[in-house]
Amino acid sequence: MSLRMAGVRDMDVLQAIEQTPRAAFLSGVFKDRAYENVPLPISCGQTISQPTVVGLMTQALDVNRRSTVLEIGTGSGYQAAILSRLARRVYTTERHRTLARAAREVLAKLDLTNVTVIAGDGTLGLPDQAPFDRILVTAAAEDPPAPLLAQLRPGGIMVLPVGQSDTVQTLLKVIKQDQGYDYQTLGEVRFVPLLEGMAEDPPE
Numbered sequence: 001m002s003l004r005m006a007g008v009r010d011m012d013v014l015q016a017i018e019q020t021p022r023a024a025f026l027s028g029v030f031k032d033r034a035y036e037n038v039p040l041p042i043s044c045g046q047t048i049s050q051p052t053v054v055g056l057m058t059q060a061l062d063v064n065r066r067s068t069v070l071e072i073g074t075g076s077g078y079q080a081a082i083l084s085r086l087a088r089r090v091y092t093t094e095r096h097r098t099l100a101r102a103a104r105e106v107l108a109k110l111d112l113t114n115v116t117v118i119a120g121d122g123t124l125g126l127p128d129q130a131p132f133d134r135i136l137v138t139a140a141a142e143d144p145p146a147p148l149l150a151q152l153r154p155g156g157i158m159v160l161p162v163g164q165s166d167t168v169q170t171l172l173k174v175i176k177q178d179q180g181y182d183y184q185t186l187g188e189v190r191f192v193p194l195l196e197g198m199a200e201d202p203p204e
């Protein structure tokens with residue numbers, strides 16, 4: 001199976017992915033391609049990530065049953081659904097209100113009640129709910145946003161793609177120490193850019 005071949009070995013992560021029907025987060029012709037290990041288009045010009053990338057990022061985040069997790073970039077809600085099966089509580093923010101609404105509906109349909117979808121600018125994090133044990137950013141920034149570093153609990157982990165948008169980016173794992181941060185690079189990825197501010201969605 002390609003997840004294992006890509007290096008996803010954590011049994012809990014594999015199980016969470018197996019229990020989450022990717023087709024539920026896709027629409028139209030793309031539903032039939034849910035099993036393909038490729039990123040696919042969702043609305044608002046965004047994409048649902050490739051399953052192996054979702055697996056590797058989730059594994060690197062090292063979530064456990066006690067974790068409170070913040071995800072930036074809800075998109076379809078697929079990654080948030082997987083996190084919700086591993087964590088105690090998941091908050092996920094999305095700058096497109098249309099996507100946030102659709103993700104909320106799918107997550108409710110799947111009975112995933114420990115996820116809260118917030119329409120908001122994720123570059124600011126979620127100060128009211130901070131600190132977080134884990135933060136996962138699923139859009140690419142040039143550098144780790146300072147508010148997100150600040151909202152990570154000491155000992156906490158943040159995984160995010162960094163680099164210029166539209167080129168190859170580096171997946172970075174940041175571990176917050178009592179003083180300072182420890183950085184590890186995990187390979188190359190390609191994500192849509194992390195943009196500041198809310199998106200102006202066209203009327204539905």
Ligand code: SAH
Pocket residue numbers: 046047048049072073074075076077078079080093094095096099120121122123138139192193194195196197
């Ligand atoms: N995790 C998603 C895929 C993410 S695609 C999934 O599982 O389907 C990246 C998403 O990040 C896009 O939907 C984009 O609109 C969103 N995004 C980009 N900048 C953002 C910001 N500042 N705050 C919140 N969401 C943002």
